[in-house]
Amino acid sequence: MCASPLAEHPHRLPPALLVPRAATRRRQLAVGLIGPGRVGTALLEQLRAAQPRLARHSGLELRLCGVVASKRMWLDCDDAELNGRHGGAQVWRPNDLDAFAAHVRGNEGRDALLIDCSANEAVAECYPAWLAAGIHVVTPNKLAGSGPLARWQAIRAACAGGGARFRYEATVCAGLPVVQTLRDLLDTGDELLAVEGMFSGTLAWLCNRHDGQHPFSTLVREAHALGYTEPDPRDDLSGTDVARKLVILAREAGWPLSMEEVDLHSLVPPALAALPLDAFMQRLDEMDAPMAAKLAEARAEGGVLRHVAHLDRHGRASVRLAVLPAGHAFAHTRLTDNVVQFSTRRYCDNPLLVQGPGAGPEVTAAGVFGDLLRIAESLGVRP
Numbered sequence: 001m002c003a004s005p006l007a008e009h010p011h012r013l014p015p016a017l018l019v020p021r022a023a024t025r026r027r028q029l030a031v032g033l034i035g036p037g038r039v040g041t042a043l044l045e046q047l048r049a050a051q052p053r054l055a056r057h058s059g060l061e062l063r064l065c066g067v068v069a070s071k072r073m074w075l076d077c078d079d080a081e082l083n084g085r086h087g088g089a090q091v092w093r094p095n096d097l098d099a100f101a102a103h104v105r106g107n108e109g110r111d112a113l114l115i116d117c118s119a120n121e122a123v124a125e126c127y128p129a130w131l132a133a134g135i136h137v138v139t140p141n142k143l144a145g146s147g148p149l150a151r152w153q154a155i156r157a158a159c160a161g162g163g164a165r166f167r168y169e170a171t172v173c174a175g176l177p178v179v180q181t182l183r184d185l186l187d188t189g190d191e192l193l194a195v196e197g198m199f200s201g202t203l204a205w206l207c208n209r210h211d212g213q214h215p216f217s218t219l220v221r222e223a224h225a226l227g228y229t230e231p232d233p234r235d236d237l238s239g240t241d242v243a244r245k246l247v248i249l250a251r252e253a254g255w256p257l258s259m260e261e262v263d264l265h266s267l268v269p270p271a272l273a274a275l276p277l278d279a280f281m282q283r284l285d286e287m288d289a290p291m292a293a294k295l296a297e298a299r300a301e302g303g304v305l306r307h308v309a310h311l312d313r314h315g316r317a318s319v320r321l322a323v324l325p326a327g328h329a330f331a332h333t334r335l336t337d338n339v340v341q342f343s344t345r346r347y348c349d350n351p352l353l354v355q356g357p358g359a360g361p362e363v364t365a366a367g368v369f370g371d372l373l374r375i376a377e378s379l380g381v382r383p
């Protein structure tokens with residue numbers, strides 16, 4: 001075995017590491033956070049912790065200029081007159097997204113970035129105007145990437161026209177590098193043949209645990225109690241969220257897919273779909289027989305049940321409970337893991353897999369933070 005020269009001389013560093021980083025350009029990025037909820041709060045903590053390191057090592061100064069929630073906002077320049085009209089608050093004032101964006105952008109042509117950590121349609125509706133005004137946008141909110149195609153195209157056009165950037169890695173699998181991986185494949189000249197994935201941690205967990213020992217409704221109640229499901233478990237069981245992620249990836253690949261075109265098979269029986277939440281939870285055991293039948297079908301074929309999203313090279317998209325062979329890569333996922341499989345011209349015999357936890361405030365916030373750093377890098381800062 002060759003001994004490393006560094007092992008003999010631990011004090012000696014390779015020449016590249018001895019180059020001083022003083023040449024790094026100092027740059028300030030004005031940041032506004034929309035939605036200080038679970039992800040937004042985790043992100044604020046991560047930004048706060050990273051600020052000194054980023055300033056020291058890469059010259060990037062992140063300047064948090066404001067935070068806006070659903071009803072109120074905080075701006076760093078306080079307006080006494082406005083505060084006087086709202087209960088004498090010193091720092092909070094009513095939510096006004098236009099005023100918020102204008103404040104973060106400032107008047108002196110600085111680099112400005114808005115982070116949307118809401119799940120709000122009205123916020124997504126603002127992206128084209130913000131981007132056209134030169135404000136970068138980063139988000140884990142799926143509504144723009146999977147919403148009306150015309151708005152998506154307006155966002156693209158605004159980016160192309162003004163140079164502002166829109167990044168949304170965390171919309172698909174939180175902190176997992178899925179959108180960037182696809183982008184890199186395409187940018188380096190590869191051709192996408194198919195995407196297959198398990199995009200719902202909740203449904204992955206339910207499928208992993210659904211082994212016939214317990215009725216499906218018991219597992220859903222357990223997942224609900226553990227906080228794995230949305231407050232209304234039908235938001236997971238319907239597959240809508242998974243379909244949104246598939247649409248985002250399809251559009252990233254250049255295919256103009258819309259939600260209506262996804263062949264979406266909801267697990268929620270039609271009779272339960274429109275009930276109030278309490279009534280739905282009470283009648284949850286109506287899902288047991290159909291789910292037991294699906295499990296029996298899978299076992300008869302020697303396979304496993306998995307909730308799978310699929311997109312082929314012709315832009316055909318489906319989301320359904322599928323029977324997969326026991327040797328399939330998705331048969332061995334753990335807990336709430338997400339997994340995405342890209343089949344491309346280069347990765348065709350053995351597709352490229354990205355796998356790991358695909359939800360949770362901290363990993364989602366980290367995905368958003370990574371997008372912010374890539375934008376900072378494009379502004380001339382080396383993170």
Ligand SMILES: NC(=O)c1ccc[n+]([C@@H]2O[C@H](COP(=O)([O-])OP(=O)(O)OC[C@H]3O[C@@H](n4cnc5c(N)ncnc54)[C@H](OP(=O)(O)O)[C@@H]3O)[C@@H](O)[C@H]2O)c1
Nearest residue numbers: 035036037038039069070117118119120140141359360361
């Ligand atoms: N949690 C995860 O693991 C995860 C994973 C991947 C992606 N995401 C996505 O990340 C986003 C945030 O998720 P979350 O779990 O953090 O949600 P959350 O805890 O419900 O927080 C949402 C935040 O958005 C704010 N908001 C709602 N409408 C607004 C408006 N019109 N203007 C400004 N702020 C508004 C809310 O304000 P109030 O505080 O006033 O209600 C709240 O602070 C969502 O798009 C979600 O789909 C989440």
